[in-house]
Amino acid sequence: MRLTIASGVSAFTAALLLSPLFQGGGWFWTSLGAVLAVVAAGLLSSRLSLPAWAAPLVGLAATWMYMTAVFASEEAWALVVPTKGSVLELARLLGVGWADIQRFAAPVPETEGITLLTAGGVAIIAITVDLLAARVRRAALSGLPLLALATVPATILTEPISWWAFIVAALGFVSLLIADGRERVGHWGRAVLVRRTRQAAPAASATSGSGGSADTTAMRLSGKRIGFAAILLAVLLPAALPAMEPVSFFTFGVGGRGSGPGNSISIANPIASLKGQLDLPERRVVLTYSNDDQKPHYLRIYALDTFDGQQFGMTQPKGAPQNRTENGPLPEPPGLGPEVKVNNVVSNIQISDEIEQLQFLPLPYPPREIRVDGDWRADVDTLMVFSTREEAAGIQYDVSTSEPEPTADLLDSLDGIRPEVDRRFLALPGDLPPEVGDLATKITADAKTTYDAALKLQEFFTKPGNFQYDLRTQGHSGSALRDFLIRDRVGYCEQFASAMAVLARMVGIPSRVAIGYTGGVQTGDRWEVGTNDSHSWPELYFEGVGWLPFEPTPSGAAGQGSARVPAYAQPRPTATPGTSSTPTPGASSSSADEPQNPATRRNPREVDREGTVATGILPPDDSMPLIGKIGIGAAALLLVLLIPAGLRLITRNRRVRSLGWKVSQPADELTARMVSGRDQLTVAAAWAELDDVLYDYGMAREPSETPRALARRLIQQYEFDAGSAAAVTAIASAVERVLFARDPGRIEPMSKDLRKVRQALAITVSRGRRVRAVLLPPSTLRRLRMLGERLLDGFDLLETIRLRRTAAQKG
Template sequence: MEPTVPAVSREKPNSVAPYRLTEVLLCAAATVAGGLLYGRFFAGTEYLPPVCAAALTGTASAAVAGWRRWRTYSTLLVAIGGFVVLAGYGVFRGTIEHGLPTRQTAAEIVQGVLGGWARMLAVAPPADPGADLLITPVLITWATAFTASTLVLRTRTVFVPVLPALLAFAAALLFVGRQPGVQVTATALVLGAALALVLLRAGRTGGEPSRVTAGRLAFGAPVVVVVTLAGVLGGLYLPPASGAHRFDLRALLPPPVRGTDMLTPLAGLKGQLRAEPPRRLFTVRLDGGARVDRIGVAALDAFDGVSWTSADRFLVAGHHLAVDPAMTRSRTVSARFEVEDLDGPFLPVTGRPARLDIDGDAGQPIGFSAASGVLVSTAPALHEVRYDLVGEVADRDDGLLRASPSAAPEYTALPGGLPPVLDALARQLTATGTTPYGKLVAIEEHLRGLPYQLDAQPGHSYAALTRLLTGSGEGYAEQHASAFAVLARAAGFPARVAVGYRLGDSPTGTHTVTTRDAHAWAEVRFDGYGWVVFEPTGMPTGSGELPDDPAAAEELPEPPAVPPPPAADRQDKAVRPRSDRHGVLGDAALVTGVAMGVAALVVTSILAMKARRRRRHRHAPGNAARVAGAWQEAVDRLTERGIPMPASLTAHEVADRATSVLGAAADPVVRLAPLTTAAVYAPDEPDDRAVEQAWQLEAELRRRLYPRRLSWRRLSAGVDPRPLVAGRRAAGERRRDDRGNKVIT
């Protein structure tokens, strides 16, 4: 607890000027550390000058106001005026004419202050450092520097001046999200500066230096060093350093870019291959004689037993695109795409895209998924679109013989109902391999040996794959790619299905792609390689339509190495900097009292909102609304267990889905569904007995989901914000529903 002291210092400025100056400089250093974190949000270092200028000018403005003892309103005018000048001439300088701000300058500043944060959460890092994105970090940095320096000069409190810098640091982490890596400089700077500031203010007695002060400083300095070092090491080596375990505010917001509604791209594969005459789609020119045998458009990572779909969330793409941290063994391929007539929304890419430059104005925002590396447009069709793309391509080389599959449980899941014959075949084929790569090649070669038949019945469900693998074996790329992914997942490998186009040989490096080149294949994720291509579709009889077999020379159990690429391709390899030691601070660096306070505030807010939501449901006007409220609470409990329930599902469909996941534990939902349907759609209001029964069923569901009153799963469900987010989204959908349909609220 801090000692009780006056809020405003009465010390003579000259007697403590060196100490005050040191404290102000420490505030500036801690503020700059928060600005450095944006290096993992922006591409390049162009963001640094305006952010550092905000820290320095904010600190200087506060120092002038503090030492001159200006009154509160004068200090506020200096703060606001200083920021406006910095924003106009430092951020929106493109709107300045003849050295003077314009009306556009004012409009841009207002729009940036009010909506810049939302824009930052809508783009995919690393983002281009445009003025509309820079304004928010500049505002946060300016406010932090000015506030912290003012508290240093006008108060004697020990810990309060540190709070603005720590809050700004936490805000920067929210904007950065799940970008991998730890920024060592920022970690050391914020921890060292903040702790040194606390130590210096706690060590001063009566405003004068003394032996007691010197002793405190001598004792506290090693503590500052040790805590700073612990924070840096924790950020480097604890799980959050990878970015996978971090909280990302973007996951709670609706995706800003949504492609046009369409079936799974696999469903359109046969139609493209059957098109007569073949339709010309796009042209791709590979630079430097690069060797690439396929162009990807979509990555499908979710399988429900019937079809492969994508669970991607797309953010607005800039010129620079997030790299895959798992790809450390890859080569860089540059390509020029000229799209003539391609069905949307997917854009063709080479490997994992790293940079995108579209000619002129694309007309529609381009979305990018950092999880899959897929690019989409909101346009239903792509015509006359030209762009340059740099991608990272992982080749199948001899290093795969020793590589390990990535630990990615989200890519190994299969829905219930896996036919025993598929499970048995997966075990049989992988039993002969001695390495993970060898096991996958065994599955690949088995599927390549099946007859290729484009006239086979379309579809890639469990039933279609069972027909393929136990019947005549006739199928084409749709079934073969899906079969490989299912068998690989059944064997425990992270696999997905990719859809795109094949490239033939071209002496000039220019390829004209038509509908006849449409293709699908499978990919498996390996440490160091990212997503590695496996080709499970064999050569059609009497045809040369499919690409060369990438595993034709391999023999199990130890497949020999694929020959190294030609010298021209080796020259394309880029030495990519490692990101696991540089970048964003891990969550461990926020293990401070302020961060714990912020976390407690967030938890308290969630609990309060959920309690208010429950009271509103329990005491809604009318018995029908109260029964519907009990149903909504039951749906919230299912949402907390990770069972998504779209608002479009009926009550009985919700009950069926809950039963398929929870089994007997979902029996209260099954019994509650007809009560809810009757309450909402029946002409008469339900009686009090029906209301009481509905809430008893909701309570029974909670007891079945969490039999133990004190358990980690029960506690985590209590603070899970997903029901609140889903409720807001459903409310928005109901407001947009202009058909007058009666819905369960």
């Protein structure tokens, strides 16, 4: 019976780990009722002495009746007896609940279907635990189904399991193990539950020897200590240990293949998030930023590089430890050569607190260096900056960027250079409608260079009358792409960006789709970006320049109002006679206006000899250096280690102050009582301080020693001089008079006597023992240990009360 109840308790405490998955608490009470039904079924099985295989069947029947009463009582007979209608109703709710789980992200709303699935799953776990612990008597093995229940939130949620829920669940499992141990020991005789004291030990031993009972106190106390210590270490130790990095042959990814749960995060569907923000009825501020060029900049979050024929997706980014933002400059922007003029900008970005589940940083492209708190890493291929441990909500960070500003002549001169990028940026499925390929060929038929082809693709979308901007779209599929390009020509930024990226790949230009925010609107000295600024745009790759954004989405009142076309993507100016379009070598070789030789061009990441940062680089970090942080950590650790010494010092000072009280001759009976009480406090303080001094120096007093015997032993064993001998004798005499004399007489202040005894004892021990007595006093550690034992005695008291009630009922 005890194991059945303990099994239910452990199953329900483990179910508390599911709380972060739900928005409300209705599942809690429904699951509690399901566990109680299983416990009631288990008690009935034990009462009827049913075989082990029959108990789970009774538990399933009880769970079925409970679910019927809660979710399908109107179709049941007498509210609880299942009928055909109630079975169909439960089946319908199960289907609805399964569909809801696939549709919602955690924390999920508490629909009837989801609550039914949760309560049923908890009940099945409870039945399994009862079978293993109470029927098969394998309590330790019952931890496996409990662990399976705990893995549900661990695999779904990005945040770690809350410490309080873990402690409650672990205590539930420990209680099951304790109950199983008591059942096993109880087969040898009646368990005698007494407090663990030296006085009770002989009596318990005698009882065990005469009556055949087993004293299990020490065994149970040891088991509890192990269980509680394991739980405490499991909670505190991970917080003290540094984060471990994966070995090189384990990929560090964001939900990538082969990456463990600790190295992965969930990525919300960027397309769905984009459409959801654009559909919001009112504008909400997402972030604000300021920069040193006072110009708006696109802020990219995701770079989608794979196309499956229906929509673009994202390859899981990888961030090695050396690519942490705290390590300095990020990896070089892919394809960016020294001949390109760059605009070095430093921006300060503040993310709104209302952003949820965002583990990527909105950044201008390409970021060169980022100063942000937390473990943020850069993907080498795309320069997306993400984290597996942090969230972007509410954080503020500085980012330095080098935005390329190529000229049309430079881009024309790059024609014919083979792009050195991954082939995935050119990959297309083989089942695309042939009309799409024909359209790409037709649009770029007159293009003289690759750059000219990109301009013609962009112009195809932005030319007045060709396309209309509308959030009402036909979805994603190969036919939807064909209809958008050829027939309907109505869509929003995601359709425009994806369609241009697909057409670019068809004509041999590497492309990808970026999702983030446009520059927003300026408010004071900062730019304010709202949900209506959510945007998607294509990025095309040119060897020697790298990735460049283009803007095919119609701007102004007919489309994305805050979208802007980059200067290099503007329509070509009409050529006039006498002008030359031949590019001048070195005309755009640096961020300065004057040309420079590429061989002597200064790297924008370079730090000069004086330690100042080159133009556009983040200013020096004024934060505390690493050695300072190490020093603060060491000081904090030292303070923690000195806590026992501080407690000992406080206790000693309090006692010494009481030892200095001077007591005058009492004038009446009331004053005499007050004097007597103060005498007792003074003597008690002196005796307690002497006891702690002896324990700190390794000279602990024997339990059977009287004060007079202790004084005699100290004088003889440690050869006290006359003054020290008189002092310890005076303390012992005062203690005996207070304890045994009807009228103890006048008690003199004992601070001097105690000081003499402490000095006499200190010279008899080694220096190491004296240092330990000051820095890590054993007497204080003994009190902490005794406090833990009193907590364990509290558990024993509860068990004792329970056994007494059981014995009374039997009597």
